[in-house]
Amino acid sequence: xxxxxxxxxxxxxxxxxxxxxxxxxxxxxxxxxxxxxxxxxxxxxxxxxxxxxxxxxxxxxxxxxxxxxxxxxxxxxxxxxxxxxxxxxxxxxxxxxxxxxxxxxxxxxxxxxxxxxxxxxxxxxxxx
Numbered sequence: 001x002x003x004x005x006x007x008x009x010x011x012x013x014x015x016x017x018x019x020x021x022x023x024x025x026x027x028x029x030x031x032x033x034x035x036x037x038x039x040x041x042x043x044x045x046x047x048x049x050x051x052x053x054x055x056x057x058x059x060x061x062x063x064x065x066x067x068x069x070x071x072x073x074x075x076x077x078x079x080x081x082x083x084x085x086x087x088x089x090x091x092x093x094x095x096x097x098x099x100x101x102x103x104x105x106x107x108x109x110x111x112x113x114x115x116x117x118x119x120x121x122x123x124x125x126x127x128x
Contacts, residue, residue, distance in 0.1 A: 018084035023116040037123040044118035045090035061113035
């Protein structure tokens with residue numbers, strides 16, 4: 001949830017009170033000052049222990065800590081908590097047996113990121 005502070009041809013930037021600026025797909029008509037709520041499917045969120053070099057006009061990246069994790073065989077489900085208490089749920093497929101990446105463990109500091117086009121606006125309230 002946040003306030004629209006910038007609009008481009010295909011995307012909008014919202015300012016949130018707890019995770020900063022988030023870029024979203026412009027799938028609804030918006031204007032500067034509108035307050036919106038956004039949803040994001042867990043499978044669209046990527047997770048790593050390493051920070052990513054991403055184009056901030058298309059990608060969102062935030063840091064957090066692994067609060068819970070559940071190994072389910074084909075993937076691990078993660079609950080990530082940001083420093084302000086926002087919860088994100090995601091999972092990581094076990095597609096590779098060998099990888100250069102260090103496994104993510106409980107209470108690890110991690111980075112999660114997603115493409116702006118994977119965020120969907122579910123509610124728009126005019127400027128307040």
